[in-house]
Amino acid sequence: MMQILKVSLAIAGLSFSALTFAIAQTSEVKVPKLDKKISRESFLRDKLTDNTVAYMRIPTQFGMAFNLKNKASDKVMVNDVNERMMLHLKKVLQDPSLVNEALKQYISVPIDQLPFDLGQFTSFIYTGVDGPIEIMGTDSNKMLSPATQALIVIPVKYSSAQELDEARARIWKEDINLTNQNGFYSVPPTTSMYFDEKEKRLFIAIAQKAPSEDQLKKQISELKSTKEHRMYAYENQIDLTGQNLFAWADVTGSRDMVAMLAQKESPLAAEFFQNTEGLAFGVGTTINQQGQAKFITKTNTQKISVLKDFAKPLDFKTVGEPKYFSVLALPSKQTVVEALKKNHVLTDQDLQQLIAQSHETLSFNILDLLDIMGPQVVAYEDNTGSNFAIGIQNKTEFQKLIKNLEAKEGTTHTVYKGIHELKLKNPLLGLMQQLGNQQYTDDIENAIRDYALLQPNIVEIVSAIYGVRALDVNFYLYWNEEQNWIVFNTLPYALAERSKAKFSIPKWLEGQGIRSSGLILSYMGEIKGAEEAWYRDYVKFMRNNYDLLGQKFDPFSMPSPSSMKFNPTSRIGLHTAIDQEWVVVSLDYDISPFYGYSMLVGQSGIGLVGIMSSFALPAYQDYIKRTYVSEGMALATTAKLASTEYYATMGQWPSDNEEAGLADPQFITGQAVNGIAVTGGGQVYISYNYKVQDEGYLILQADPTGTGSVNWYCYQTNLDAKVLPTVCRNDVMFADEAYEYDDAAVEATEEAVE
Structure with a gap:
């Protein structure tokens, strides 16, 4: 029995390996049509019982390739030529003798010395499993514990338990003492298994005490369709297809113990666990056909001191659609101080010392900036170029801050046509002079060194190397004050165009399936040529798979990159958002940012290279x-x-x-x-x-x-x-x-x- 479980786990692991690149986000997904030639529908997801505390879905290699939709891969996967070649490769993998013959030259030990038939094993993984593998964890106490029972469902392309036994016998070269009792298999003390000929699915039950045949069949028969389970609140934000990678767990029953264990080492983590009901991770597709991976927790953020500040809306406009856009939310001064003290990072004495140093250097308490500015900071590039903006919560205090800076020697503040200019004498030059005076004693040498330091050419060289103008005589900063925002730049030209800012960032984000309210960290940018680069690697990967299997591959049979009409640029985004109920972390993209790596594990859903490399080792x-x-x-x-x-x-x-x-x-x-x-x-x-x-x-x-x-x-x-x-x-x-x-x-x- 353990061998069969091992096969199941191997399938799960191999399927998961092909998904490391396929990560996506969504709160509203467009459900693609399931290609039944590739993969069957999931079974357990709409039959979860009330005492289900965990659920996991692991898609098949081929099924994942066709079910995960994003702008670039969708063009390739639905292409008739590519689909024919994929199906041909799948057909080849159904012939174990052909697989073994092809692998002989790559395996460092004789294939007949392996504990199992590698060709049969490969064929079973890629063609015997006929849909997503699902795992349901149930517990009468509704908590994850050693008493939690697992039900694993594996859809297979076999019509009877006898066929399944024959496939098992072909894979394993030794008798594993597993007796078929009309489709039921009992392996004391913990495991039972049943093959349902009508469903063509293998049901594996694991508990502290293995269920009897009647108990297991009753458990299966009582699985009725329902879409009212609490898991759906999570899945509906990630993947509506029911085919992609998805995992969910309810932590309500165990959170008190976890919080207690974490209390001394990390009080903030303990506070988070104490107010969290569950968590989920999965892949999906956004409303505008971007791939996306999302991790979410259902958490009462208003009871967590460090999170309660963040559930706030974003209201910002740009001049045209931005090429990149990033957001960072700032906590309040009180939240920062409480968090540092609670985690023993900062004592009252340390805090007073920080405040004193801040007043001495800047003439104000730097922590006060958190209550003056924010709660959001944005950096973006629109039609006016690159800009930086920060929210303003207390204009009066901000004006006092500018007054304090004006009092500094070498600092001036002027306003022209609503644009503020702050000129600050470069403090680095004085520091360099002090350091230089410790090395040179001759006045002439000092004068020559100072003169050389101020040469414009030297400034340009330093700027080119380090990307900052550290040797300029003065530092300049320009800004506009716009309602609750201050928009900054190092030159005034972009600020003069801010009157044309009509493009709503919240609507833009929400149109891409990204919640704009409560964003604490968000970045969206562009990658040039990513779609075409992914496709070129994909064709090379397909060619290598054909070579491994001894099949002829004609690259001219595949569509040329130019005929696919790929977009010249691709979007990629990373987002973290918090509202009163959910904490969300997601990555979305037009095409996987890991396209080069994805070829190693199987963007096409065929991880044969990964299987072979694990066996082709001298040791x-x-x-x-x-x-x-x-x-x-x-x-x-x-x-x-x-x-x-x-x-x-x-x-x-x-x-x-x-x-x-x-x-x-x-x-x-x-x-x-x-x-x-x-x-x-x-x-x-x-x-x-x-x-x-x-x-x-x-x-x-x-x-x-x-x-x-x-x-x-x-x-x-x-x-x-x-x-x-x-x-x-x-x-x-x-x-x-x-x-x-x-x-x-x-x-x-x-x-x-x-």
């Missing part, structure tokens, strides 16, 4: 063993979480699995894992079988930080360092180095596992 056996060791560490996650919860509640560590609320050690097993045991003292013992090392073990140790949280690290092992994950190698103590190694304790634990 293949070590790679396999590291995978098995990681399997043990993954299986130990539940034991670590249960031990941590017990420690947080009882003030001491559980002495064994029963006290931690876990199944007996011998029932927590894997392909290379004999068992997982809680052994007391904050330790978790992982026992491995011959696939890693006979009588191999790895001990994980808890380390309370003293602030309420717990770190876990690799404590002791008898495994070779080369098969350990990187995170283990620096901290772990090897058995031959452990002079206080307790043989009796390990033997007792091995007996418990056995």
Whole structure:
């Protein structure tokens, strides 16, 4: 059974790898028509039960390529020639013998020595899975915990459980002792599986105690269509297609414990968790056909001191549509001071020292600027060029600030046709002179040095190198005062054109599916030639896949870049917004900004290169063993979480699995894992079988930080360092180095596992 689960996880991982580039945002998405030749519809998303606390959807490789829509990739994916070539490649991948023959020259070990048939495995991943893999977590207490049950649904292209068994037998070269009982498979103590011939879907149930056949079938039959689940409030802001990558979790039941653990180390994080109901991440498509990835949390921001200032509207205009635009929201002075004090960054003494230094240098308290200016700062480029603007909350105090600056020696302030000019003597020149006087003692040498410093050519060279005019005699700043905004520039020309500013930024943002209210950080800009560059890499990637499979690829059969009529520039944006209910972080784009990297993992949805590279390693056996060791560490996650919860509640560590609320050690097993045991003292013992090392073990140790949280690290092992994950190698103590190694304790634990 664990082998079947491993295949499921492999499919999930490979599907996810093809999405690292495909990130998008949206609150209103345009649902594309599902191409049923490529992928089937999702099943669980509209059948979530009331006690569902988590949901995840992982699209297929081919399905993702056709379902994720953005301006550039959509042109390519819907092209008839490209679709035919994609489907041909998919057909080739359905022939395991052809795949194995093609891969022989790239694999460093004989294919027949692999523990499974690589061709069959590849074919199953790309053609056997027929739609998005879905995972639903349910809990009677409506909280994520070790008692949470998982239901995994995998749509496959098989008509019966017997066909599925035959496919499994073709993949694995050894008998995994999985008995088909009319489509039902029982693997005590935690897992049951059922293949529904009508749905052509594989249902895998994982719980503390494996459900019986009747229980699992009843659970499946009770899944009724409904779109009233709280998950939809999240998904509707990300992906309405029901096909793309999406993950959601309800944290209401566990937030108190998380907040308690985080309280001492990070009070602000604890405050955030305490007021958060759930979170989600996914990819989708914006209303104007941009790709977008979005992370959101449902949070009562008005109860969080550092966030309550930000749920404010943006009201700004530009002269024509901006080429780039960025926004930054400023918190209030009180919010900043409270946050710094709460996280022990700043004491009252430090604060008073900062204020004193500020008055001495600037003649005013620099923190007061947060109440004078803001709450938003924008930088943009429109028809007038590059500009900078900042909100003004207290004009009277701003005018006092300018008066204080005017009192400084070498500073003048004038107003001409409504445009203010502030001229400030460059303080850097005086500083350079002071430094120079420490090096030169001769008056003539000093005079020559000062004269050379003031030469215009020197100023231009420094400006060209550093991008700033640090050696100008004076610094100049110009600005307009416009209602609640002050628009700045280093020259007055753009400011003279501000009377033509009619283009509404809020409407512009909202037309692209970006909420304008509550923006605390936003950037939108342009990338030249990104669409064509992506397409050229895509064709090269397709050509390489054909080469790998021994197929003939004619680049002239693909549409030429010029015929695709790509846009010369592409938009890209990064946004963070806060309102009274939601915190949103998103990235949107016309074409993926990672298009070069995306070719390595499969923009077309075919990650064959990634599969092959993982096997084409000289140290293949070590790679396999590291995978098995990681399997043990993954299986130990539940034991670590249960031990941590017990420690947080009882003030001491559980002495064994029963006290931690876990199944007996011998029932927590894997392909290379004999068992997982809680052994007391904050330790978790992982026992491995011959696939890693006979009588191999790895001990994980808890380390309370003293602030309420717990770190876990690799404590002791008898495994070779080369098969350990990187995170283990620096901290772990090897058995031959452990002079206080307790043989009796390990033997007792091995007996418990056995």
